[in-house]
Amino acid sequence: MKVQASIVSMKSVRVHSLPNRTVPHSTDIHPTMAIILLSLFMIILSSCGWAAPDAGTEAVLVQKPWFVGHGGVDPEPIRTGRSLVAWSTEVEYVDMRPLQFSVHFDDFMSHDGVPLDFDAIIRLRVTDSVRLIENFGPNWYEVNIAAELGNRVRQAVRKHGMNEMAIKTEAIEAVDQEVTEEMKTYFNKAEIPVDLIQITVGKANPPDSIKDQRIATATQQQRQLTEAERKLAEDQRYEAEISRAKADNAYRNAMSLTPAQFIQLESINMQRTACAQDPGCTFIIGPSLTPVLSVGKN
Numbered sequence: 001m002k003v004q005a006s007i008v009s010m011k012s013v014r015v016h017s018l019p020n021r022t023v024p025h026s027t028d029i030h031p032t033m034a035i036i037l038l039s040l041f042m043i044i045l046s047s048c049g050w051a052a053p054d055a056g057t058e059a060v061l062v063q064k065p066w067f068v069g070h071g072g073v074d075p076e077p078i079r080t081g082r083s084l085v086a087w088s089t090e091v092e093y094v095d096m097r098p099l100q101f102s103v104h105f106d107d108f109m110s111h112d113g114v115p116l117d118f119d120a121i122i123r124l125r126v127t128d129s130v131r132l133i134e135n136f137g138p139n140w141y142e143v144n145i146a147a148e149l150g151n152r153v154r155q156a157v158r159k160h161g162m163n164e165m166a167i168k169t170e171a172i173e174a175v176d177q178e179v180t181e182e183m184k185t186y187f188n189k190a191e192i193p194v195d196l197i198q199i200t201v202g203k204a205n206p207p208d209s210i211k212d213q214r215i216a217t218a219t220q221q222q223r224q225l226t227e228a229e230r231k232l233a234e235d236q237r238y239e240a241e242i243s244r245a246k247a248d249n250a251y252r253n254a255m256s257l258t259p260a261q262f263i264q265l266e267s268i269n270m271q272r273t274a275c276a277q278d279p280g281c282t283f284i285i286g287p288s289l290t291p292v293l294s295v296g297k298n
Contacts, residue, residue, distance in 0.1 A: 049089065052082040056097040058129040059083075062090040073134040092138050094129035098197055101141060108154050108204075114162040116204035122149060122183075128193035136192060144192060152182045153201065165204035175201050 053059040061074035063086070077094075085091065100123050107115040124141075126132055136144050156175040157165065164171035180199045187194060252262040275281040 049085050049087055049091065050082055051078045051085050051091045053078055053080070053093055056095065058094050058096055060092045060094060060129050060133040061085055062092060062133070064088045064090065073130060075130060077129050092133050094126055094132060096126055096129065098123055098125045099141075101146075103146070103149060105150060105153060108157045110160060110162045110165055110204070111158060112161045114206055116157065116162065116165055116206060118165070118204045119202045120149075120153060121198075121200045123197035123199075125195045125197060126193065127195055131193045140192070144190065148186055149179070149183065149199075152179045152186075156182075157204075162204070162206055166206060167203075172201055172203060 051059040051061065059078040061078070063071040063074060100121060103120045103122065104117070105120065106117050108118070110116055122145075124145075132140055153175070156178045160171045160175070165175075176199055179201065180196065183199065184196050186192075187196060248262070248266075252259070255262075257265065
């Protein structure tokens with residue numbers, strides 16, 4: 001039968017064992033391939049950068065691809081942590097904390113035509129870092145705010161005189177208030193994403209020549225005040241002496257004393273007052289006396 005023949009033929013087959021060989025595992029990587037992959041990984045890393053904003057700072061990514069894409073500003077800033085970015089991407093860091101900028105103004109004319117120098121401080125806080133970089137760039141303060149601030153301060157100072165700006169606090173506060181309102185209006189109109197916290201304008205400093213004149217004027221005024229006070233003191237002393245003389249004369253008349261007798265009485269009162277603290281004091285009275293000095297002995 002065919003079935004049996006098949007069975008016999010299967011029994012007659014010799015089985016030859018294969019020599020021992022190690023079959024490579026599918027997960028093993030050849031050393032050459034590992035070097036190639038590591039090189040590719042290093043190339044990728046070297047073509048990338050890092051964005052690592054500090055506390056209170058946001059990183060805005062400006063994408064500038066070399067071959068594919070249009071680039072632009074990433075709508076999502078990096079607020080915390082450390083992020084890997086493409087080598088062609090620029091990272092702009094924006095401080096979101098309150099910022100203070102100091103400004104010095106030279107030769108701003110006052111209402112009376114005197115050039116004044118003074119300092120001012122403006123405090124700002126950024127509200128949208130992405131919109132700030134996208135619309136106004138990284139130098140947003142220098143390009144869009146500094147010049148406008150100087151112009152607003154110049155216009156406000158022209159409304160006040162030199163003495164007001166140098167002495168009166170009310171004039172400085174008026175300039176602060178006017179410039180603050182003007183800058184807030186400018187920020188809203190220009191759509192600059194910052195909040196104005198405060199503007200402080202310091203007291204004005206006139207030129208040195210004006211300072212010297214003011215010092216000389218003050219010196220003259222002080223001299224006049226001193227002379228007036230001295231004259232007033234002399235006048236008061238004169239009036240006091242006149243009043244005293246009238247009182248002494250009234251006393252002499254009431255006591256029916258001659259002028260010589262009154263003078264002698266005043267001399268006795270003076271001696272009694274002088275010797276009140278020293279009972280051993282001695283007065284020598286006469287028309288011609290020779291002073292005697294005690295020279296002691298060597």
